[in-house]
Structure formats: structure tokens, C-alpha cells
Amino acid sequence: MTRIPVLAQFDSDHLSLKTMLRLPALTRGGWLLSMLLVTTLVSGQVEPATAAESAVDQKIATAIGIDGARHLLGRTIFGAPLDQLQRYSSQTREEAVDCLLETLTTSAVTPLPPWASLTPSKIQQQRGKTAESRKVFQKSMRRWQGELRSWWARELISTPSPLTERLVLMWHGHFTSEMTKVRSAPAMLKQNQLFRQFCSGDFRQLLHRVALDPAMAIYLDTRRSTREKPNENFARELLELYGLGEGNYSETDIQEAARAFTGYRIDNRTGKLRRIRRRHDASEKTVLGVTGSLTATEVVDAVLAQPACAEWISRRFWIEFISPTPDVKVLKQWAQALQQEDWSLRALLRITLLSEAFWSELNHGSLVKSPVDLVVGTMRSLKLEKAPAGQALRTLSRLGQQLFDPPNVAGWPGGHQWIDATTLLGRRQFLTSEIHNLAILNQMQRLPEKDLRPPANDPESEPEMMNPEKSPEKKVQRELPRRIRARDRRRFMPQVLRELEQLWQSLGDSADARSLRLQQWLLPFKPVGTVVEMGSIRDRLGSVLLDPTYQLK
Amino acid sequence: MKFDRRAFLRLGGAACLPLLVPGVRTWAIDEETAATAALGDRVLILVELQGGNDGLNTVIPFRDERYKKLRPKIAVADSHVMDLGNHLGMNDAMANLGESWEAGDACWILGLGYPQPNRSHFRSIEIWETGSDSDENLTDGWLGRLIGSAAGDPQRAADGIVLGGGDSGPLHGDSTRVIHLNDPIQFTRQARAVPDIAHGKDARKALEHLLEMQADIKRSARVIEEKRAKAPDLGVQFPQSKFGKRCEIAASLVTSGVPCPLIKLSHGGFDTHTDQLRRHPQLLTELATGLAALRTALIASGDWDRVLISTYSEFGRRASENGSEGTDHGTAAPHLLLGGRVKGGLAGAQPDLGTLEKNDLVFTTDYRQLYATIEQQWFQLPANPLISRGARPLPVLREKPL
Structure with a gap:
């Protein structure tokens, strides 16, 4: 192993842990190797050490300690019992973060409420057509809503993967739907499961699914939007809150996008969103510079193609995990990394949790607990x-x-x-x-x-x-x-x-x-x-x- | 008369102001500071209609053919309109405010809005609450700036009280002390258990905020508890809706003399994209019954002349209905002023349904004219270009109560 040629590849001005941590493309093995090299260089060590010895030194030198463990676990998994904290405290940042990321999952362990297995048509049947039956149905729907809340609270409290729940909660606050308006507990459950399935997955898929999510279609009125009278509610929030952020689109983009989201209805048999041709506006529109007879899917693609999109998501991670004041320069780097990593939210989370900003003393205690x-x-x-x-x-x-x-x-x-x-x-x-x-x-x-x-x-x-x-x-x-x-x-x-x-x-x-x-x-x-x-x-x-x-x- | 009134107040001239300015009622001058006297004992109660209230179905141009054309499904039927004159009528869901209208202490300011309207809830409410132009970003609320140097007066329970949720919005400011509360009794009881912890500037901003909040709670609770101990019972029945309860608390704070110049209440649910004909009247009824009870209580206690109630909302709604029997985000809308010194009637001009811009009403009165009125006529402060932005006050207040 010769050190010099490898080191020569680095710009010495930027040779710091900080830049290393921001290089998401490095594999774990390569990363550790570089870390060793960097530390040896920085500490001025001349004598070659065996890799194993250095790895141990490294681990001890940068063990996150009890303060680090509390900081990491407090922000990712709602805090932890002391024994768990102590286990993490002896690890390096990277080990601790990777250990946490290993816990990510895509489904909940709490048994679902009994009504969760009902098919959409069965639910329609229960709802019935008479005023009487609907009244009864409304009553049970209120009960279901309570059961759904209890179900999620139970999962939050006792899940073996609290990091997953932290992300589900984050997406629930990002891609908001309110059950008070949506009413349907089954639709809200589906949305919650969607967040769990994609919370650390591919953001593109998440955004596409959200755009055609039934609870969302109820919440932001997509299901009522027609060719003659497009409803702008979802289109506006897609650009303003979900995908891009203010200042990255025009009012015209919203109006045009709203036309693309016309004609989607919830199919009572499948419970899924379906485009009804005669209600959909198939004429030409231009959204964010993309022109065509755009549908919902194509508008979402147009949003994803905007550089502002990856930055907006990076911003969300910063605010969620680091501090209320994002560093725009860093967001740009993260946004690039996110795209290079095929929009993997897990990769973005790893970058976030290994960033210098995350560990900076200045940011300890800078967030108010929810x-x-x-x-x-x-x-x-x-x-x-x-x-x-x-x-x-x-x-x-x-x-x-x-x-x-x-x-x-x-x-x-x-x-x-x-x-x-x-x-x-x-x-x-x-x-x-x-x-x-x-x-x-x-x-x-x-x-x-x-x-x-x-x-x-x-x-x-x-x-x-x-x-x-x-x-x-x-x-x-x-x-x-x-x-x-x-x-x-x-x-x-x-x-x-x-x-x-x-x-x-x-x-x-x-x-x-x-x-x-x-x-x-x-x-x-x-x-x-x-x-x-x-x-x-x-x-x-x-x-x-x-x-x-x-x-x- | 030309002098810098604020400097004058600082010099302690407040004591002789009532003599100089006609119609200024007994300001409690004796032991109060000049800063308190700058706002007098007057109270502004702001009512935020969250979600964007549909102005056209609130104050209705019911004689205009175009109104019914724009809204074939959701136009309010003539039988549900109370004639206000000038071809306009009030939705009769607000019938409880009829008495106030008859008494001449209710005023509708028509067509409030601003140029280059923004149709986003969050941006537009931010514009309204900070008093900014459409393309300008301000951080402090307009009342936070208005109260400016007079903020933090230790005699007050708080500079502002927000009742029943919602953020500080227009009251937000670096130095303003705003407290949020749901139930004053519970509030004072719990506040007693909070320890006094010394606090000051701290690089740890979140911690600084927490400690400030703790100190504010202690101080406010002390004042509220003291005043409420002597509060009169007014025997007014308030509606049991969320908004009604908030009005009841507002009434109890004002009538017991809790010193606080700004109170904000919110009333949610106005984002009526769907099913408007059913939902909107319910919201208006809750609003009107709550405000009517508040009015009755304040008249009974003799506080009506020192209170001004004003509604606001992020925007009005689209002139034409959408496909789901609702309306999308729009622009200009009328707002309601109530109070013992309000000159009842209609003010400003109704936007013309014939000259819509992107299907939206064009505002006729800059919303900062309302702010200028509150600033210069209600609180009798000199025009501050940072608050009213050069807008002129509207002739909607009387110098003397009825």
C-alpha cells in the first residue's frame, strides 16, 4: 500500500474530514481507507501502522461518546434508554450512523386495526346508499379514525425501528393530509404505509405515489377537479410545499399544472386513483418549461427535473435533523449527491447524519423537541x-x-x-x-x-x-x-x-x-x-x- | 400642529395630550408610563379568518346579474341576503350582527387587497400580517412594529394575547411579548408552578426562547390572576363553538381590565374549495354569533368604546365558482370593523365584477389603509412609514362615541 499517490489525488486545501464526509459516492471500505490515510497524515504519523491497529486507534480517537450518542439518538430515534446510548457511545460517527441506518424498514410491527383488511368495495358496501346507513357508517368511521391514531402511536412507542417512524412522521408533515378533511381512516392508513414504504427509498417514486395517493386526492381536491374547472389546490402545493418551494415556479405553472391534474377519480373497487379520459384536460400545457398534453405523471417528472427539487428535499432533511437555519451552499452539495445517488433518501439521510454541521457543537440543543x-x-x-x-x-x-x-x-x-x-x-x-x-x-x-x-x-x-x-x-x-x-x-x-x-x-x-x-x-x-x-x-x-x-x- | 409626537411622549408630555387632542377619552395617566399611554387603554381585537374568506358570499352584490352568472351553483339566494344598501347585502348567516348594523357600530370595508396579489395561503397571510408589498419580505408583524418601542411594558399582562391556537402573526416582533392561551384559569394555576430562572441573550437561540417564554408566562399569569379576581359577571351567553369560546375569553380579559392592547382570535375553515353553500354559512354564523355575544358583553361592561374589532384573512376567493361547488384562492375581500367608535356603514368601493383580472376581483382599497386607520386613528400614533406605508386612514371611526 503506497500512500503518496492516493494522497496526491486530494486537493490538500480541502483535505479534511469535512469534505470526506460529504463525498457520498465513496464506498464504505474506500471511505475507511481514506480516513486512515487522512488521519495518519494529519497527525503527522510517519511510521506505517497495520490497518487493524489504525482502525482501532481510529475508533477510539473518534468514538462519539455519551454526548454524541445522545445527540445522534435524540435527533433520529426520539431518544433512547441509557444502555442503548452507551452501546452507541463507543462507536465512531460512521459506525453509529450505519448501525442506525441498518434498522430502517418498510413496514410496521403493530397489528393493523381489523378494518384494514376490508377491500374498498366492501367499505363502499358498508357505507351503503341510504341516509340511515351513511349515518351508521360515519359513526364507525369516527371510531376507525381513533383506532388508526392509536395504532400509529403504539408503533411510535414500541417499534424496533424508531428511525423509520421518525421519517414517516417527517413525510407526514411534508406531504400533509389532515384526517379531519379526508375522513377516510383506510385512506389515511394507506398514505401512512406509503410513507413507511418509501421513507428511505427513492424520492422520485415517493413523489409520484403521493401525487396519485387517494387521501391526498381527497385532501387537496384532485378528485373533484375537472377539465372545465380545474382545481388548483394540489398543483399549487406540489410546487410550493412538496417539490420546489416558493420562488421556483410561476402562477402560470400552477394553472397549467392544475389542468394536468384534472379528471382523476378514486375507483371505488380498487380504491386507487384513475384518470377518466372525458374529465381530463388532454390539451397542450407548459409546466416548468415542459410542453405537451401533460398528465399528472409528467408534471411530477417536470418537478423532479428542476434543480430546485433536490435542494428543497435537502432543505427538509437539514431542518428536520440539524438546525432551523440551513447552509445553502451545503444544500446544493447534498442536492447534487442526492441525484447522483439515484434519489436514494437513505443516502441523503446518511449524508445528513455524517455532515460536519450535524455534529457541530453549535447545533447541539438547537432544535426544540416536538x-x-x-x-x-x-x-x-x-x-x-x-x-x-x-x-x-x-x-x-x-x-x-x-x-x-x-x-x-x-x-x-x-x-x-x-x-x-x-x-x-x-x-x-x-x-x-x-x-x-x-x-x-x-x-x-x-x-x-x-x-x-x-x-x-x-x-x-x-x-x-x-x-x-x-x-x-x-x-x-x-x-x-x-x-x-x-x-x-x-x-x-x-x-x-x-x-x-x-x-x-x-x-x-x-x-x-x-x-x-x-x-x-x-x-x-x-x-x-x-x-x-x-x-x-x-x-x-x-x-x-x-x-x-x-x-x- | 407640527411636532414629533413620539419624542414628545418620551419627554413625558403624555399627561397633557388629552387636552391637546380633541376626543381622546380619559387615558389613565397617573402612574402609567408614557409608553402605555401611547396606546392608551384601547384594545384591538383581531379576528383571523383562516383559509381565505369568500368575500363575494359574505357581502353580496346580489343585484348584480354577473354575480349569479359567475356562481350558478353557489350564489347566495336573494332570500338569504340582508340588504345593506348600495346594491349590496350581507349573508343572512350573519343575522346575529343585524343589531350591530342597525345600531351603527359595524362597518364593512369593501375590496381590501394589494397589488400583484399572491394566491398562496402562507405567502399571502404573511403579506397581510407583516404589512409588506407583494414582492417584499418582512419578518416582523405590522403590529409588532406598531407597538415598537412601547413593547414589553411591565404594567401589561402582555403586548398581545393569542387565544385558542394559531401563531402570533401580526403581533410577532423581536421585542413584543405575546402569550398564547386557551383557558385563563388553568393558565394561572399552572404558571404558579413554573420556577423563576434568570435569562438573557444566549447564543443558544432555542434555549433563549424557552426561558423568555417561561418568564413571560409568570409575569402574564400574575397580572391576569390579579385582574380576574375582581372581574364582573356580565351574564352573557356565549355560543359553545370553538370560536364562541374564544370570544368569551376575550370578553373576560377585556372586561376584567387585563392590560393588553392587542388580542388575536382565529376562526378556521374558510378554505372552501368544495361544498361551499353548506360550509360557508356555518362558518359565518359561528363568526357572527361569537362576535355578537362579545359585543353584548363589552357594551354591558362599558368597554365597548375602547375596543375595536377587525377581521382579516389572507385573501378573498375566486369570483367564479370551481367545479366542486366551491371557490379557489382569490384576491380582494371585504372586512368587518366593530366597536363603540366605529362609524357604521359601508366604506371603500365594491370591486367591479365586470373588470376581473385572471378571473379575480381587483382590490379597491389597499389593506394598509385599514392599518393606517388603526395606527393613526385608533391608537392615535403618528403615521409611521414602516407600518402604514404612506396609506391614508379611512373615515370609519368617530371621534366621540355615540
Whole structure:
């Protein structure tokens, strides 16, 4: 192995880890090799070392440590239990990221609600034609909506691949549809599965499928758009929010594109979108410089052909994973890489997570946790996966992130906007009282069914927060314990505390070490408030969770 | 009279202003700072009609043949129109505002819009909320700029209160303190448990924001709790809709004297691309019943003269209906002013259905004329080119209450 010729290929000014990390085309093996060379060069080592020795040195030299692991896992998988964090902490950036990427999958593990197996024609049948039957159908549809939300919440809380769910959630906020408008739970489920199938796949396919997704066609009115009167809703959002971003198209492009999206209807037998010839405007149109008798598919291709498209998607990844302020120069590089990688979203994710910006100290704690980060992340970190999803759902909705119902077509605005007076107080409420309930419910769920008494109106039990506006979920949640009876609290709390004590003991050898480890595990910075340094783990943990920095990732 | 009024106020001249400016009612001068006095005890309640309210089915040119031609399926039938004069009529879904119209404290400003209209929800609401030109990007909300140096007055509960969701929008500003709340009682109870943590400028922006928010919560909650303890019961029944509840909270804040010059409420669902004839009247009814109850409460408490209510929305809707019995994003639209000092009637000019541009109405009144009115006549501030952009106020307010 001769070093000099290889090194000669690099422009020495740019010979840094930074540029290396941004070269997506390098294979993993080649990458490691180059890394070795670079480090040896940089560290001024002259003596040749064996590859194996250097690899070990390398690994130790750049192990991400507990801070790095918390940063990486907090932003990708909603946080993690301490043992998982520790496993990651000994790895290099690249190893840790690749290890995470290996977990990506395309389907959920939570069993689907029973209605998911109904065929579209069966559902039509249930809906019926009379006013009476439709009323009944509407009622069950509301129940289905609640079941769908619970299904996804359950998956978020206990999935073995939280990275997949993070991406599904990101695409749900990007290619928004609101169930309040779409109404059909089966269509929303299909869309959610579509996101899961393509979340780390080929973006071109994802965009094409979204354009012909039934829930989307309902949400943005494509299914009602006719040749005579094209509806611009979908065309506008395709250009403005989904594919390109403002400033990269004209009003005329929207009007022309809207004509291409005319005549698509949902086929009641297949549940899929179908182009009806007599409703479709087949005349000539020009969208983004492409002229022809364009259909939906060709308009999507025209969007993908714009350089702005790959940049727009890169921007989405930056904002999701790095900071609220993207570096445009870097976005351009990512956009190029994305296209070179055949639009592989997995490749883009890898680039994002290995970028210098991702790991920069400046960006630690620069993102506000979303309600899902906070609720699901806390539950996963503290291993409360068995607690019922309904409780988590209610909290999410109260904190401004009702699953399947973003506030509008632009999705959740996120960032600072997650935090206003109401939601900040709500977050504290979750961390002070609801978390205890979750811990008790988590214990209760471990018992066989017969040990649990049906929920009753126990006057001693504490009333829980609920949102009177969100009636659709009530039905589902009624099957779950809505209140924790004082008796159950007395019965299960000791076990909760015992486990907390075990956790505390596992944190380190001395109280100081444990205290520090607790903060490192959960907080992106040193706490800014007063953290309890004495007393029980319950008090200590509580004060760490209530520190304002816990709201950041 | 030519002098820099803002500088004058800074010099502490506020105390003698009521003597100089006719019609300015008792400003609480004694212990209040000049900054507070700059806005007086007047309150602006903004109502955002989210999604783009269809102006043509709200204030209806029902005598115009072209209206029915443009909207064969969704034109409001004559039997559902309340005549406002000038060949215009109000959708009778808003019948609850009839009393206000009769009393002469409701004004429709017609044809509000701006040149080179943008039809994107997000961009157009941004234009309205920042007060920018169509091709200009401003960050601060227009009221954030209006309140400018008077922001952050410790006597106030907040510079602005946003009720029931939605962002700060027009109230947004670097120095404005805006709080969001759903339920004042719950709010004050929870705020008591929040610890005081020293805060200041921090390179960690997200953290800085969090700590500021915590401090704002504490301060606002203290003031709100104190005032509400002495609040009168007005015995007014508010509608149980989301919007009705928001109106009820707004009423309770104003009538209990919570010091806060700006309140924003939102009313969602106006993006009526489909099924408009069913959905739009429901939305208007919720709007009208909520506002009518708010009016009744404020009259009963004697606060009506110090409150101005104004609606706004990102745009109106396309003049012609679409194929799904709805309307697409459009341009100009009328907006409603209510208040004890409002000169009732119609202001501005109805856009001509004969001269559409890309099938859309052409605005007749720059929306910043409304802002100039609020700035110069309601809050009695000098014209600031950054806020009203040289637009002239509209003659829609009276100097003296009825």
C-alpha cells in the first residue's frame, strides 16, 4: 500500500474530514481507507501502522461518546434508554450512523386495526346508499379514525425501528393530509404505509405515489377537479410545499399544472386513483418549461427535473435533523449527491447524519423537541413502552401534534412555534404528573388481563387531562384505563420506584457520577434550572426532566 | 400642529395630550408610563379568518346579474341576503350582527387587497400580517412594529394575547411579548408552578426562547390572576363553538381590565374549495354569533368604546365558482370593523365584477389603509412609514362615541 499517490489525488486545501464526509459516492471500505490515510497524515504519523491497529486507534480517537450518542439518538430515534446510548457511545460517527441506518424498514410491527383488511368495495358496501346507513357508517368511521391514531402511536412507542417512524412522521408533515378533511381512516392508513414504504427509498417514486395517493386526492381536491374547472389546490402545493418551494415556479405553472391534474377519480373497487379520459384536460400545457398534453405523471417528472427539487428535499432533511437555519451552499452539495445517488433518501439521510454541521457543537440543543419527541422519547427512554397509547395520544394532541391532523397543508411549523404559553405549561404537566401515570399503567399492563379490574369511577382517583374537542378518540380510549384508581396506584407505585432505584444504581459508582450521567443522558446542555442533587432518584429524575433544556435536542 | 409626537411622549408630555387632542377619552395617566399611554387603554381585537374568506358570499352584490352568472351553483339566494344598501347585502348567516348594523357600530370595508396579489395561503397571510408589498419580505408583524418601542411594558399582562391556537402573526416582533392561551384559569394555576430562572441573550437561540417564554408566562399569569379576581359577571351567553369560546375569553380579559392592547382570535375553515353553500354559512354564523355575544358583553361592561374589532384573512376567493361547488384562492375581500367608535356603514368601493383580472376581483382599497386607520386613528400614533406605508386612514371611526 503506497500512500503518496492516493494522497496526491486530494486537493490538500480541502483535505479534511469535512469534505470526506460529504463525498457520498465513496464506498464504505474506500471511505475507511481514506480516513486512515487522512488521519495518519494529519497527525503527522510517519511510521506505517497495520490497518487493524489504525482502525482501532481510529475508533477510539473518534468514538462519539455519551454526548454524541445522545445527540445522534435524540435527533433520529426520539431518544433512547441509557444502555442503548452507551452501546452507541463507543462507536465512531460512521459506525453509529450505519448501525442506525441498518434498522430502517418498510413496514410496521403493530397489528393493523381489523378494518384494514376490508377491500374498498366492501367499505363502499358498508357505507351503503341510504341516509340511515351513511349515518351508521360515519359513526364507525369516527371510531376507525381513533383506532388508526392509536395504532400509529403504539408503533411510535414500541417499534424496533424508531428511525423509520421518525421519517414517516417527517413525510407526514411534508406531504400533509389532515384526517379531519379526508375522513377516510383506510385512506389515511394507506398514505401512512406509503410513507413507511418509501421513507428511505427513492424520492422520485415517493413523489409520484403521493401525487396519485387517494387521501391526498381527497385532501387537496384532485378528485373533484375537472377539465372545465380545474382545481388548483394540489398543483399549487406540489410546487410550493412538496417539490420546489416558493420562488421556483410561476402562477402560470400552477394553472397549467392544475389542468394536468384534472379528471382523476378514486375507483371505488380498487380504491386507487384513475384518470377518466372525458374529465381530463388532454390539451397542450407548459409546466416548468415542459410542453405537451401533460398528465399528472409528467408534471411530477417536470418537478423532479428542476434543480430546485433536490435542494428543497435537502432543505427538509437539514431542518428536520440539524438546525432551523440551513447552509445553502451545503444544500446544493447534498442536492447534487442526492441525484447522483439515484434519489436514494437513505443516502441523503446518511449524508445528513455524517455532515460536519450535524455534529457541530453549535447545533447541539438547537432544535426544540416536538411533542412526539417529548412524549414518545420520554416513554422510550424510560422504557415505558407498555403504557397505553391512548394516554400518549391525548397528550400529543394537547401539545399541538395530533397524529394524522397537522394544522394545515404546510404541516407542523415546528421549531420555536412548538413552544407557547399553553404548550409549555402542558409539557411541564406531562413531565410532572402524566409521566407517573404512564409509569403505573406500564406496570399494570405487564399483568395478565384478569388481574385488572375494569376502570371504575373511583372517587379517590385523580382526574386526568382530556381534550373535550377531540371526541373521535373517546370511544377507543374508553377501553383503556382512563383513570388510575388509588388502590392501583398504591399497588404499583412501589414497583415503579424499585425499578427507578435500579436505574439509579446502574448509572455509576458514586452519587456524583450518577447525577452527572443522568444529566448527560437526558440533557443537551448543563441544566439551567436548579437540579435536585439530593434525595430519591424520583426527585432527581423529575428535576432533570423539568429543566428547560430537556425541551431541546 | 407640527411636532414629533413620539419624542414628545418620551419627554413625558403624555399627561397633557388629552387636552391637546380633541376626543381622546380619559387615558389613565397617573402612574402609567408614557409608553402605555401611547396606546392608551384601547384594545384591538383581531379576528383571523383562516383559509381565505369568500368575500363575494359574505357581502353580496346580489343585484348584480354577473354575480349569479359567475356562481350558478353557489350564489347566495336573494332570500338569504340582508340588504345593506348600495346594491349590496350581507349573508343572512350573519343575522346575529343585524343589531350591530342597525345600531351603527359595524362597518364593512369593501375590496381590501394589494397589488400583484399572491394566491398562496402562507405567502399571502404573511403579506397581510407583516404589512409588506407583494414582492417584499418582512419578518416582523405590522403590529409588532406598531407597538415598537412601547413593547414589553411591565404594567401589561402582555403586548398581545393569542387565544385558542394559531401563531402570533401580526403581533410577532423581536421585542413584543405575546402569550398564547386557551383557558385563563388553568393558565394561572399552572404558571404558579413554573420556577423563576434568570435569562438573557444566549447564543443558544432555542434555549433563549424557552426561558423568555417561561418568564413571560409568570409575569402574564400574575397580572391576569390579579385582574380576574375582581372581574364582573356580565351574564352573557356565549355560543359553545370553538370560536364562541374564544370570544368569551376575550370578553373576560377585556372586561376584567387585563392590560393588553392587542388580542388575536382565529376562526378556521374558510378554505372552501368544495361544498361551499353548506360550509360557508356555518362558518359565518359561528363568526357572527361569537362576535355578537362579545359585543353584548363589552357594551354591558362599558368597554365597548375602547375596543375595536377587525377581521382579516389572507385573501378573498375566486369570483367564479370551481367545479366542486366551491371557490379557489382569490384576491380582494371585504372586512368587518366593530366597536363603540366605529362609524357604521359601508366604506371603500365594491370591486367591479365586470373588470376581473385572471378571473379575480381587483382590490379597491389597499389593506394598509385599514392599518393606517388603526395606527393613526385608533391608537392615535403618528403615521409611521414602516407600518402604514404612506396609506391614508379611512373615515370609519368617530371621534366621540355615540
